[in-house]
Amino acid sequence: MKLVVFGLTVSSSWGNGHATLWRGLIKALAAQQCEVTFFERDVPYYARHRDLLDLPAGELVLYADWADLAARALSEIRAADAVIVTSYCPDGPAAAALACEAARRAVFYDMDTPVTLARLAAGEGVDYLPAEGLSAFDLVLSYTGGEALVRLERELGARRALPLYGHVDPDAHRPGPPQPRFAADLSYLGTYATDRQPTVAALFAEPARRRPDLRFLLGGSGYGEAFPWSDNIFFLDHVAPPEHGAFFASSSLTLNATRRDMADLGYCPSGRLFEAAACGAPILTDVWEGLDLFFEPGREILTARTTDDALAALDLAPADLAAVAAAARERTLDEHTSARRAGQLIGYLSASSPAAAGDLQEA
Template sequence: MRIVIWGLTVSSSWGNGHATLWRGLIRALAVDGHYVTFVERDVPWYRDTRDLHALPGGRLLLYRDWAEVLAVKRELLDADALIVTSYCPDARAAAALIAAEGRGTAIFYDLDTPVTLARLAAGEAVAYLPEDGLGLFDLVLSYTGGPALDALTTRLGARRALPLYGHVDPAAHRPVPPVAMFRGDLSYLGTFAADRQAAVEQLFVGPAARRPDRRFVLGGSSYPADFPWQPNIHFMDHVGPADHPAFFCSSRLTLNVTRRDMAAMGWCPSGRLFEAAACGAPIVSDDWDGLDRFFTPGEEILLADTADDVLAALDRDDTELRRIADAARARVLAEHSSAVRAREFVQRIERARRPASAAA
């Protein structure tokens, strides 16, 4: 199958969660014999932080002007599947082009469904959505399952909405020896987001303040100067994907905190959650509806609503934490790898393919 994706970015992992997910999925698709072209606008902030310059098993098409896309549109539009994603800066133009001239299955993949629906509920414009909704697509895929799928149908006119959850590439995220600069009792990896700041303060900063003898390690970009730093919080600005395994494997326990809209809607596991589990790190996470669909609480993951819950998790002995981590890693490799998700991806596309007469 030939697949063309108009997306936010695959070339830079800076400040976004899309790139790492696409890299794992595209690698797995290539192993299965599919060919992916990823079409990405070449914007300065990703150009300056680019950590992927060629797409193994596929093609990275960078453009600075939409005319460059139109110059090769026939080649792109003849693909078997034509995909537009959330936060693609030219999503509307790509959707219109696909609707007018595309021959393959038209797909919208919302990797940010809770944010999309929350903005619509607040009366805000969502620039990556076609003005007439999602009815022009043969299939709408959502990073979020559960009630979000009904909302995509009833509010945005999706004809068929199915989940395509996050995943992890075990070749990129695996157990590795600890690294001194990442060593800690509790780690947290995530870009700064105002809508999860309260939870980060409660579940990370709060425990750090109460355990000044413990080492807490925070990695991520865009943290403001007025973040409530503690003397025992050690900060790493933008930990790149290549360093994620060492980051996760260098602490006794790692924290997952979900963005507010994602947690409120549920059924939306972050890529970081699967990455940490694949690296064999014991995880303590905030709770949300549907989490038990991906990990069994108490056996594969620890849950925390308060700082006390995090401290109780930290107080567990190493043997118990290792047992939980090993169980989570086994679950991820069996159910949530990029290879598993790539097969689901292809199955969903094949089922949604337009009849030959409709595509002619």
């Protein structure tokens, strides 16, 4: 199967969650005899933070301008078995028009479904969507399940909306020896987001203030002077994907904080959730509907709604934390790998009817 993808980025993991997911998925697709060509607009902010130049398991095409790319894009689309256009693709509407006109199967993959639906509800434009919505696509995939799938069909005209959740490449994210620079009693890895900040403040910054005897490590871009820093919070403005394993493996406990729109919709596991679990780190997460579809609260993952909940998790015995981490890693390697999602994607694309695709969704 030959696939063509028009996406935000796969070459830079800076300030976005798309790149690491695509790297793992493309590698897993290649292992299942799929050839992938990924088109990415070459923008300065990703060029300055580019941590991948070639796709070992696919072809990366960086381009400066859509007009110069159109002929090459059309040729690749016509040769492909399926074409995938993603949310936040800078040339999404143009790529979608070409794909829906010329592709054997045109797919839209919304990797930011809660953002898409929230902006629509607020009456805002969504510049990565076609003006007519998603009705022209043969299939719509969503990073978020549950009610989001119904709304994609009802509000944006998707013919079929199916989930393709986050995942992890266990070759890239696995337990390893702790590194002193990443040592922490509680760590958090995530780009700054205003709507996520109350959760980070309650479950990370406030515990740090109350427990000056512990070490807290924050990794991610966009944090400034307004963040409620304390002397025991240490900061890294970027942690590259090859370092994620060491980052998580060096933490006694790591936090997952979900963006507000995602938490409100539910069924929205972050790729970082699976990365941390694959690395053997015990995870503390905020609570949202559908969490138990991916991990069993209390046994495979710890949950917190308040600062006191976070402090209670920090006070658990090392043996208890280790048991939670081991259970989450086992669940992740069984159900949440890039290979598992690649197989699901191939099944969706190979399905000859909506009924067959529905069977695959249940499986």
